[in-house]
Amino acid sequence: xxxxxxxxxxxxxxxxxxxxxxxxxxxxxxxxxxxxxxxxxxxxxxxxxxxxxxxxxxxxxxxxxxxxxxxxxxxxxxxxxxxxxxxxxxxxxxxxxxxxxxxxxxxxxxxxxxxxxxxxxxxxxxxxxxxxxxxxxxxxxxxxxxxxxxxxxxxxxxxxxxxxxxxxxxxxxxxxxxxxxxxxxxxxxxxxxxxxxxxxxxxxxxxxxxxxxxxxxxxxxxxxxxxxxxxxxxxxxxxxxxxxxxxxxxxxxxxxxxxxxxxxxxxxxxxxxxxxxxxxxxxxxxxxxxxxxxxxxxxxxxxxxxxxxxxxxxxxxxxxxxxxxxxxxxxxxxxxxxxxxxxxxxxxxxxxxxxxxxxxxxxxxxxxxxxxxxxxxxxxxxxxxxxxxxxxxxxxxxxxxxxxxxxxxxxxxxxxxxxxxxxxxxxxxxxxxxxxxxxxxxxxxxxxxxxxxxxxxxxxxxxxxxxxxxxxxxxxxxxxxxxxxxxxxxxxxxxxxxxxxxxxxxxxxxxxxxxxxxxxxxxxxxxxxxxxxxxxxxxxxxxxxxxxxxxxxxxxxxxxxxxxxxxxxxxxxxxxxxxxxxxxxxxxxxxxxxxxxxxxxxxxxxxxxxxxxxxxxxxxxxxxxxxxxxxxxxxxxxxxxxx
Numbered sequence: 185x186x187x188x189x190x191x192x193x194x195x196x197x198x199x200x201x202x203x204x205x206x207x208x209x210x211x212x213x214x215x216x217x218x219x220x221x222x223x224x225x226x227x228x229x230x231x232x233x234x235x236x237x238x239x240x241x242x243x244x245x246x247x248x249x250x251x252x253x254x255x256x257x258x259x260x261x262x263x264x265x266x267x268x269x270x271x272x273x274x275x276x277x278x279x280x281x282x283x284x285x286x287x288x289x290x291x292x293x294x295x296x297x298x299x300x301x302x303x304x305x306x307x308x309x310x311x312x313x314x315x316x317x318x319x320x321x322x323x324x325x326x327x328x329x330x331x332x333x334x335x336x337x338x339x340x341x342x343x344x345x346x347x348x349x350x351x352x353x354x355x356x357x358x359x360x361x362x363x364x365x366x367x368x369x370x371x372x373x374x375x376x377x378x379x380x381x382x383x384x385x386x387x388x389x390x391x392x393x394x395x396x397x398x399x400x401x402x403x404x405x406x407x408x409x410x411x412x413x414x415x416x417x418x419x420x421x422x423x424x425x426x427x428x429x430x431x432x433x434x435x436x437x438x439x440x441x442x443x444x445x446x447x448x449x450x451x452x453x454x455x456x457x458x459x460x461x462x463x464x465x466x467x468x469x470x471x472x473x474x475x476x477x478x479x480x481x482x483x484x485x486x487x488x489x490x491x492x493x494x495x496x497x498x499x500x501x502x503x504x505x506x507x508x509x510x511x512x513x514x515x516x517x518x519x520x521x522x523x524x525x526x527x528x529x530x531x532x533x534x535x536x537x538x539x540x541x542x543x544x545x546x547x548x549x550x551x552x553x554x555x556x557x558x559x560x561x562x563x564x565x566x567x568x569x570x571x572x573x574x575x576x577x578x579x580x581x582x583x584x585x586x587x588x589x590x591x592x593x594x595x596x597x598x599x600x601x602x603x604x605x606x607x608x609x610x611x612x613x614x615x616x617x618x619x620x621x622x623x624x625x626x627x628x629x630x631x632x633x634x635x636x637x638x639x640x641x642x643x644x645x646x647x648x649x650x651x652x653x654x655x656x657x658x659x660x661x662x663x664x665x666x667x668x669x670x671x672x673x674x675x676x677x678x679x680x681x682x683x684x685x686x687x688x689x690x691x692x693x694x695x696x697x698x699x700x701x702x703x704x705x706x707x708x709x710x711x712x713x714x715x716x717x718x719x720x721x722x723x724x725x726x727x728x729x730x731x732x733x734x735x736x737x738x739x740x741x742x743x744x745x746x747x748x749x750x751x752x753x754x755x756x757x758x759x760x761x762x763x764x765x766x767x768x769x770x771x772x773x774x775x776x777x778x779x780x781x782x783x784x785x786x787x788x789x790x791x792x793x794x795x796x797x798x799x800x801x802x803x804x805x806x807x808x809x810x811x812x813x814x815x816x817x818x819x820x821x822x823x824x825x826x827x
Contacts, residue, residue, distance in 0.1 A: 191362040192405065192736040194322060200235045201226050201322045202315060202361075206305055206330045208240035209272050210253050214660055215369050216240075218428050219326040222730070224276060225723045227285045235319070236289055237789065241296035241305045242268070248298035252305070262786060265293050281432070292789045310336045312357050314787050320361045328366030328404050329396035329417075332357075335761050356757040357403040365734045366404035367427060368414050371657055372396065402757035408733045410658040412678035420749055426658055426682040427730040429723030433639050436669040438712035442643035456491050456631075457706065458648040461638050462661050464496035469652030469675075474505055476652070477628050479695040480702060488702060489629040490650065493636045507627040642668045648705045654679065667721040669713050671705040673698065685720075687711045 194201075203223045207216035220238060227236040242265050243249045249258055256271070258264035269291050277286035292315075295308045311331065325331055357364045373393040377385050393415055400407055400417040407422035416422070462468060477487050492502075638661060649665035654677045665672045666686050674680045676693045683689045688710045690701040719725050744750050 186737045186739050188735045189738050189741045192734060192741075194363075194365075194731045194734050197229045198231045198234050199321050200237075200319060201324065202237045202239055202320070203324045203326065204239040204311055204331060205326045206241065208268070209275050210256050210268075215326060218369075219324075220272070220276070221280065221429070221431070221723055222324070222427075222727070223289055224280055224282045224285045225727050227289045228282070229727075237292055237315075237319075238272075238289060239292045239294060239311060239315070240272070241307065242293040242787075243298050243305065244295050244308065245297065248300075251300050252298045269293075279431075290789060293787055295787065304330065306334070307331060307336055309787075312360055315360070316788075317360060321363075323357060323361040323364045325357065325364060325366045325404065327369050328364075328400050328407075329368070329372065330370070332399040332403055332760075333395055335763055355754075355761050358405060358754070358757065363734070364403060364405050365730075366400055366407045368400075368407060368409045368417065369657060371414050373415055374413075398756055399760060401753050402760050406734050406736060408730070412681060413657050420744065420747075421736075423733050425729050425733040427726050427733060428658065428660070428663070429726035430660075430664050430667045430721050431639070432722070434642065434664045434667045435718050435721055436642060436667065436713060437718045438714060455641075455645045456489050457645060458488055458650060458702075459491040459493065459641065459646045460650050461493040461636065461641070462651070462653070462659075464492065464494050464499040464502050464632075466498055466502070467653070467655045469654060470502050470505065472652045472675075473650065474628070476695055476698045476702075480699050483699050484703070487626075487628045488706070489631075491631045491633055491646075493633050493638075493641075495635050499632065503632055506630045508625065638664050639668075647671055647710055648673065648702070650702075658682065663721060667713075667718070669710050671710050673701050673705060686717065 201223075203219050203226070205215060205219040207213050209216055209220065223236050223238040230236060243252055246260060249256075249264075256268075258267050272291060273286045273289075276282050276289065294311045294314055296305050297308055298305050373389045373396070376389040376392050396415075397417050401421075404418070405421065407418055408427055409417075409422060409424045410426055410428070412424050414424075460473075464470075481487050648671045649662070650673045651659060651662050651665075652675060653659065654675055656679045658679060662672050662674060662680065662683055666683060666688055669688065671688050671690055672683065672686075673690045673692065674683060676691050680689075680691070684691060690705060692698040692701050
């Protein structure tokens with residue numbers, strides 16, 4: 185029998201675990217919420233003496249914190265981190281219903297910066313160096329590529345004098361931890377292809393992909409991709425598995441009844457049967473949905489009504505496409521007369537995308553406005569400038585396969601046209617159609633109802649969730665709708681493969697099939713979830729899938745050693761570390777901006793100072809330049825000699 189390698193066995197509840205994230209509450213993004221829930225469920229199963237530590241970013245600059253958390257004002261320093269930690273623990277207790285874990289789960293911060301143009305939080309220090317060796321056993325890196333793109337200053341460099349500059353195996357996450365699992369959430373190369381300016385997007389995408397491959401191979405024993413939409417990073421040690429669950433309050437089991445309501449009687453009667461919830465962006469497939477509405481009308485003689493929940497920067501454009509430029513609506517989104525006004529519909533203006541902490545379904549990914557495009561291009565240029573060895577990786581990339589992965593995404597994006605912004609009142613320009621859909625004479629019966637907690641739609645008349653998006657890695661809202669016992673109408677696409685197993689999932693490949701699935705869903709009732717099916721959605725089941733996916737068999741480990749994979753990955757880690765020491769202060773400053781000095785000893789668990797004077801972030805903690813250059817050259821030669 186091929187046994188599991190002991191160090192990769194996460195079913196052992198006596199093991200201590202660190203979960204490192206790229207985002208944190210109060211930003212309710214998937215890369216903040218899902219790792220937190222994962223930490224909670226690991227903590228639930230720990231035996232005495234085993235710890236689970238959630239390692240989350242602390243945005244150092246006050247201005248950046250206000251951009252990420254506009255409704256929260258955390259002060260500088262220890263007091264600010266204390267308040268954010270209290271907020272996280274309160275959420276664990278109140279929202280996740282885990283009272284004991286709200287106290288027992290350990291929380292550790294690392295200094296970070298929020299890059300608004302990229303829509304991402306990036307670390308300002310080597311996070312691995314903040315974790316004591318004696319506590320290091322199992323580590324789960326949520327978005328390992330995002331966490332390690334740039335080799336940042338190490339906390340240890342200020343406390344431990346290096347005694348050698350030759351390649352060695354004592355570097356990085358895999359050297360410190362017995363087992364490191366990287367969970368890939370986001371297709372960054374695809375966003376780069378779709379987002380940066382024409383002529384440079386291929387280079388940017390391939391650069392980010394090459395560096396992501398390098399760091400994932402360097403720092404992870406096992407890589408878990410949430411779906412097949414993600415590019416290959418390390419074929420010899422990666423797998424595809426949905427290791428996420430949904431909150432218990434979403435799951436509607438057979439026999440569950442609606443709780444008694446107080447107050448708002450009659451509100452449910454205003455709901456329809458069909459809805460969409462999520463970011464209102466063309467990239468979510470609204471252009472395809474509009475075409476399907478027309479196809480449905482050809483077949484039945486009328487459009488199907490739909491309620492749209494959510495907000496986004498392209499909300500006005502999408503509304504115009506549904507209603508036409510000459511259609512006027514009342515405060516509830518109902519058509520009054522054929523004249524378009526910007527002062528319409530939703531009843532609440534949530535088009536301001538600054539309130540990122542209010543969007544529970546906004547995946548962490550770069551913005552795609554003009555500034556974001558330039559930032560992605562600049563990011564890839566910096567990667568090539570600081571790590572020139574990546575050019576060799578770029579030459580090996582198969583562009584044809586990459587184009588195939590995102591051709592459908594690009595077709596969707598090309599249907600979104602830029603509208604004139606900042607016109608608060610009705611003008612002549614407003615009446616000019618910006619795309620073919622706005623020229624419609626007959627408005628589609630849609631209501632745009634603003635953001636809403638998806639769980640609030642559990643006991644309502646809604647029974648059909650329509651999600652035409654093919655730009656997701658794994659859509660959380662589709663999982664939630666299926667867990668609530670609703671029909672979910674989805675395109676056949678790698679991002680949706682996990683959902684095919686459920687009886688209420690209706691999959692289509694063509695518009696004609698979409699129409700048939702909609703007719704079926706409207707005419708029938710969804711099947712109640714059996715206990716067996718309902719369990720698949722739970723976090724308990726997700727944890728079982730993670731344990732299985734993270735494991736490496738003894739035979740596989742032996743094969744990796746015989747092929748020299750492990751040794752080569754160690755050398756890749758070393759060269760990546762050495763490249764970081766070559767980055768000058770002005771280069772780092774151009775990427776991350778000016779960062780004030782901070783004592784990193786305060787970021788240890790408990791905030792204790794264990795070294796004399798501590799280590800200053802952005803302080804003078806460098807080794808001699810010639811030594812760094814020499815070690816970097818040796819690393820490059822070693823890297824290419826043993827590939």
